[in-house]
Amino acid sequence: MRRPPSSETAGLGPVSRREASWWLGGAVLGGGFLVGGCSGGDGPSSRSPARPWRSASTESEASDRPSDLAPPGSEARPRPPSAEPLIRVRTDRVAGGQVEFGDPGRRLWMTAPATGFTAMVTGPVRCRRDRDGWSVRSTTRGRTVSRSIRDGGVLTLSAFDQREDGLPFKGRRLAGTIHLDPVGDADVDVVCHLPMEQYLPGVLGGELFESWRDATHESLAVAARSFALCERFHWLGRRGYDVVADERSQVWIGATAPARSRRAVHATRGELLVWRDLVVPAYYCAACGGRPAEATLAISPNPVNAIPPLAIPSPDRRPACGCRTLGSHGAWRVSMSSNDVVSAMRRWATSGGDRSLATATWPLRFDVVSVQRSGRPERIRVSSPATRASAELSAIEVQRILNLTGRGRPVRSADVALEVTATELRVTGAGFGHGVGLCQYGAESMARSGADRGAILTRYYPSAAIERAWS
Numbered sequence: 001m002r003r004p005p006s007s008e009t010a011g012l013g014p015v016s017r018r019e020a021s022w023w024l025g026g027a028v029l030g031g032g033f034l035v036g037g038c039s040g041g042d043g044p045s046s047r048s049p050a051r052p053w054r055s056a057s058t059e060s061e062a063s064d065r066p067s068d069l070a071p072p073g074s075e076a077r078p079r080p081p082s083a084e085p086l087i088r089v090r091t092d093r094v095a096g097g098q099v100e101f102g103d104p105g106r107r108l109w110m111t112a113p114a115t116g117f118t119a120m121v122t123g124p125v126r127c128r129r130d131r132d133g134w135s136v137r138s139t140t141r142g143r144t145v146s147r148s149i150r151d152g153g154v155l156t157l158s159a160f161d162q163r164e165d166g167l168p169f170k171g172r173r174l175a176g177t178i179h180l181d182p183v184g185d186a187d188v189d190v191v192c193h194l195p196m197e198q199y200l201p202g203v204l205g206g207e208l209f210e211s212w213r214d215a216t217h218e219s220l221a222v223a224a225r226s227f228a229l230c231e232r233f234h235w236l237g238r239r240g241y242d243v244v245a246d247e248r249s250q251v252w253i254g255a256t257a258p259a260r261s262r263r264a265v266h267a268t269r270g271e272l273l274v275w276r277d278l279v280v281p282a283y284y285c286a287a288c289g290g291r292p293a294e295a296t297l298a299i300s301p302n303p304v305n306a307i308p309p310l311a312i313p314s315p316d317r318r319p320a321c322g323c324r325t326l327g328s329h330g331a332w333r334v335s336m337s338s339n340d341v342v343s344a345m346r347r348w349a350t351s352g353g354d355r356s357l358a359t360a361t362w363p364l365r366f367d368v369v370s371v372q373r374s375g376r377p378e379r380i381r382v383s384s385p386a387t388r389a390s391a392e393l394s395a396i397e398v399q400r401i402l403n404l405t406g407r408g409r410p411v412r413s414a415d416v417a418l419e420v421t422a423t424e425l426r427v428t429g430a431g432f433g434h435g436v437g438l439c440q441y442g443a444e445s446m447a448r449s450g451a452d453r454g455a456i457l458t459r460y461y462p463s464a465a466i467e468r469a470w471s
């Protein structure tokens, strides 16, 4: 989870979903509508659009798709549901297969659906996968009780008192019904199944500064709800969760959230972004830098990403975005040493990149080959004149490579100008994150000028309607 710093100037600012992990060089996890899905989610790292929905997913996928959510032949987007859906949030993947839940003395319902096992147990409850299924240790009337459940399937836990503060686990309070889902030989996915409206406050709490305006929170609530619903549509029947609880999907801090976040979710209850009767996959980013990115390039080439609400108006028809002046992401510079850049380039080249650059030397050349409609670079040719090697890469891939250096401040977006000197690479950039959809800093700038959520959402998702699907 990436909690925003307490001050807008204290750090990098709110990191919109899937914005951040790319500079960690993270592996792709898989988020439905994202290229690389989770991890970096949008991590530009993930932007090699190899498949329509996303590129590399490390998650297993079944072939069944929910067929009842959209008419045959329609775009792969869900209809607005008439009732509030559950969302499945994976908070952790625990290696070794042992988890412990529950405050001492707190009573929990435990079930193993595959066997019909049901029991009331008292915390703390330790669940451990073993060869035969699960072994569970809990406390009853002061005595330790051990059980063996001969089934390798899902184990569920829920607090008997259903208090809103949930159950503590690894720094979060988990809400809803907690599913312990065996993965591979020994790991366990911890997945909360909870109503959408109960999930969203923890998203706003993780994605925005609490001090930001109500209209910003409300517009992000609508976007995050729409995004989560599309993820649910995509993953239902394919894997055991819809979203992960960090920036690879959208940050979720858990069951406890600031009052402003809860208010914004309540004020927008059931509201979705809709275009042609289907829900819009409402991607959003921390800061677009004034030159938004095309979803078909930055997210994935799936036709669903070419719909008008995700289109980029031409520069002469596009109002300036307030992220240029609010916060520190509008324009920024970083420098990196030639040694670090060459080392990162070689590492990339030998680990799945273009092998001709495996012996690249300084100075490298970076030439923009093509630009997107907004003016941000799309393709960049990277050359090593001394070794006569060159490769044409997406700007997103170049950003990912530069972040492999792992030093200094990250290259925050793929909207960069690259200047090569004798000893270093100077990066002048704009924005933070993939640059698609609602710009959080831009939204806050509009809100400070008096815009309401309707105006903000129309600005960033043109031609989308806001519809209340459930109340």
Ligand SMILES: [Zn+2]
Pocket (backbone or CB within 6 Å): 287, 288, 289, 290, 321, 322, 323, 324, 439, 441, 442
């Ligand atoms: Zn912006």
